[in-house]
Amino acid sequence: MNNKRFITEVASQTGYTNKSTQDLADSLIKIMAAQLEEGNSILVPNFGTFEVKKKNERIMVSPMTQQRMLVPPKLVVSFKPSTSVKDKFK
Amino acid sequence: MDAKVMIQDLAKALATQKSIDKKAALAFVQSFFDVILDGLKEEKYVKIKGLGTFKLVDVESRESMNIHTGERFEIQGHAKIGFTPDATLKDLVNKPFSHFETVPLADDVTEAELEAVDAQFENTISYQESDLPDDVESDSAGIETTDETVDNSDDVYQEVKSTVDPTLVSSTLSAPVASDDVEEVAAGKSSSTPVEFYPEVSYENTKTLSSSPEVEVENTDEVPVESARIASVLSEDDKSEIKPEDNQTNMEPEEEKEYLDYIDDSEESERRKIRRYEWIFGSIFALIAMGIGYFIGYVHLASRFPNEVEVIVVDTVYIEKEPVDSTKLPQTEPVIKRDETTPPLKTDTKAVPKTNTTQPAKSAVQEVKPAKPVPQPEKQPVQSAVTSDYSKYPQVAGGAYWIVGTAQTYKVRSGETIRIIAERFFGSRQMAPYIIKYNGISDPDHVAEGTILNVPKLESKKK
Numbered sequence: 271m272n273n274k275r276f277i278t279e280v281a282s283q284t285g286y287t288n289k290s291t292q293d294l295a296d297s298l299i300k301i302m303a304a305q306l307e308e309g310n311s312i313l314v315p316n317f318g319t320f321e322v323k324k325k326n327e328r329i330m331v332s333p334m335t336q337q338r339m340l341v342p343p344k345l346v347v348s349f350k351p352s353t354s355v356k357d358k359f360k
Numbered sequence: 361m362d363a364k365v366m367i368q369d370l371a372k373a374l375a376t377q378k379s380i381d382k383k384a385a386l387a388f389v390q391s392f393f394d395v396i397l398d399g400l401k402e403e404k405y406v407k408i409k410g411l412g413t414f415k416l417v418d419v420e421s422r423e424s425m426n427i428h429t430g431e432r433f434e435i436q437g438h439a440k441i442g443f444t445p446d447a448t449l450k451d452l453v454n455k456p457f458s459h460f461e462t463v464p465l466a467d468d469v470t471e472a473e474l475e476a477v478d479a480q481f482e483n484t485i486s487y488q489e490s491d492l493p494d495d496v497e498s499d500s501a502g503i504e505t506t507d508e509t510v511d512n513s514d515d516v517y518q519e520v521k522s523t524v525d526p527t528l529v530s531s532t533l534s535a536p537v538a539s540d541d542v543e544e545v546a547a548g549k550s551s552s553t554p555v556e557f558y559p560e561v562s563y564e565n566t567k568t569l570s571s572s573p574e575v576e577v578e579n580t581d582e583v584p585v586e587s588a589r590i591a592s593v594l595s596e597d598d599k600s601e602i603k604p605e606d607n608q609t610n611m612e613p614e615e616e617k618e619y620l621d622y623i624d625d626s627e628e629s630e631r632r633k634i635r636r637y638e639w640i641f642g643s644i645f646a647l648i649a650m651g652i653g654y655f656i657g658y659v660h661l662a663s664r665f666p667n668e669v670e671v672i673v674v675d676t677v678y679i680e681k682e683p684v685d686s687t688k689l690p691q692t693e694p695v696i697k698r699d700e701t702t703p704p705l706k707t708d709t710k711a712v713p714k715t716n717t718t719q720p721a722k723s724a725v726q727e728v729k730p731a732k733p734v735p736q737p738e739k740q741p742v743q744s745a746v747t748s749d750y751s752k753y754p755q756v757a758g759g760a761y762w763i764v765g766t767a768q769t770y771k772v773r774s775g776e777t778i779r780i781i782a783e784r785f786f787g788s789r790q791m792a793p794y795i796i797k798y799n800g801i802s803d804p805d806h807v808a809e810g811t812i813l814n815v816p817k818l819e820s821k822k823k
Contacts, residue, residue, distance in 0.1 A: 271399035273409040283391045294378060294388055299410040301373045306453050310363045317393040322453055329465065342460030345453050349443030355397065359416060359439040
C-alpha cells in the first residue's frame with residue numbers, strides 16, 4: 271500500500287477529503303517527528319511503540335574492499351509492535 | 361526527554377495546530393494507525409510519506425531449546441512487523457550525531473587499541489592536573505640554585521645537591537618528574553640554570569654507579585677529554601645542554617630503581633605514568649648522548665695522532681686557566697689548544713706546566729665536570745679533605761646529609777617499617793634511605809621484628 275492509497279483509505283474512514291487528509295497526516299507526522307526528535311517515545315495502544323534508540327559506534331568491514339571502517343554512533347527510530355498486533359499477524 | 365507520549369497528546373497537538381475538534385483529531389489519529397494495520401494485513405506493506413515504511417516480514421520456523429529444561433521445541437513461523445523510518449525522519453532524529461562520519465581505519469589498529477587510546481587520554485588529563493603544584497615548586501628551586509651558582513662554585517655544588525636530592529628520594533613520585541620538566545623548561549629559558557642543575561644530578565648518578573667497574577674506567581679516561589670537549593663546544597649554551605644530558609642517560613635506570621623502593625602500592629598507577637615520561641626523556645637523552653659519544657670518540661682518536669688532528673677546529677676558551685692533570689692525558693690538551701694554524705710544538709709546551717693533580721675550580725662548569733666522572737668522593741678537588749672522613753661509612757647517593765657515625769641502635773618493633781622509624785628519628789619518612797643504606801638492608805619492605813638497626817648520625821652536606 272503506497273502513500274496515495276493509504277491516504278484514500280484514511281479519508282474514506284474519517285470522512286475528510288483526500289487533500290485535507292493528506293494535510294492532517296502531514297501535521298500528525300510532523301508532531302510525531304518533533305516528539306521523537308526530543309527523544310520521547312510514542313505509545314499507540316493496539317499498534318505499538320515508536321522510540322529513539324542509540325546505536326553504538328562499531329567497526330565494519332567493507333565486503334568490497336576489506337577496508338575496515340569505524341561507523342559512528344547514531345540515533346535511530348525503532349518501532350515495536352504491541353503484543354495484540356503481534357498476535358494478529360501470527 | 362524520554363517522556364512517553366500517548367495518542368491523546370498527539371491528537372491534542374494536532375487539534376490545536378489544525379484548529380479542529382479534539383475528538384475529531386483523536387478519531388483521525390486512531391484511524392491513521394488502524395489503516396496502517398489494515399494495509400499491512402492486506403498487502404504486507406504500507407508506505408507513509410514522511411514517516412516510513414511498515415512491512416510484514418515472514419520469519420521461518422526454527423528450532424530452539426528451553427533454557428531451563430534443555431528441551432527442544434520449534435518456534436512456529438510467524439510474521440514480524442518491520443519499520444524503516446523515512447530518510448527525513450531518520451535525519452531529524454539523528455541530528456545530534458549527524459556531524460560524525462564513517463572513517464576508514466588503518467589496518468593495524470585494533471579495537472583494544474582504540475580503547476587504550478581513550479584510557480590514555482583520560483590518564484594524561486588527570487596526570488597533568490595532579491602534576492601542577494609540584495611543577496611550580498621545583499621551578500622555584502631551580503631558579504634559586506642558579507643565582508647562587510654564579511658566585512661560588514663550591515657552595516653551589518652543595519646547594520644544588522641538597523635541593524635536588526629530596527625530590528629524588530621523596531615518596532611523592534610526581535616530584536622528580538616534575539623537576540625533569542622544569543629542567544627542560546629552564547634549559548630553554550636560560551643557559552645558566554641547566555649548567556648547574558644537570559651536572560649535579562649526574563654526579564649522584566655516577567656515585568650510585570660507582571660500584572660497577574665499567575663506569576669507573578670510563579670516567580677516569582673521560583675527565584680530561586670531557587673538559588676538552590666542553591672547551592671545544594662553541595657556545596656556552598650548547599655546553600650546558602649537551603653535557604648534562606649525557607649523564608642523565610646514565611642514571612635513568614638506576615634512579616628509577618631507587619624510586620621504586622620507596623613507592624607505596626597506592627601510587628602504582630601514578631608510577632606507571634611517570635615511567636612513561638621517564639622513558640620519553642630517557643630516549644631523548646640517549647639520542648643526544650650518542651651524538652656526544654661520537655664526538656668524544658673523535659677527539660680521543662685525534663689525541664692519539666696529534667699531527668693529524670690539526671684539522672679540527674677547536675675553541676680554546678679557558679684551557680689555560682684550568683690546570684689539568686696533564687700526566688694522565690697529555691695529548692688531549694694539545695689537541696684542543698690547536699687551531700688550524702698552530703703547530704704541534706706549541707701544544708707540548710703548554711701541557712707541561714699543568715702537572716698538579718687537584719686543581720682549583722675556576723668556574724662552576726669546570727668544577728662539576730671533574731666531580732662527575734670521579735666516583736670516589738676523595739677525588740673531588742674541593743672536598744677531598746672532608747670526604748675522606750665520610751667515606752668510612754656508606755653514604756646515600758645524592759643525599760643531603762653525610763652519614764658520620766652511629767647515633768644509637770634501635771630494635772624494630774612489630775608493625776614498624778623503616779619509614780616509620782625514619783620519621784621517629786629524623787622527623788621525616790623520606791630519611792628512610794639513610795637507615796637502609798647504613799644498615800645495608802637489602803629488602804627494605806620487609807624488616808623482621810626484633811632486628812637491631814643502627815640509626816645513623818647525620819651531618820648536613822650544606823654548611
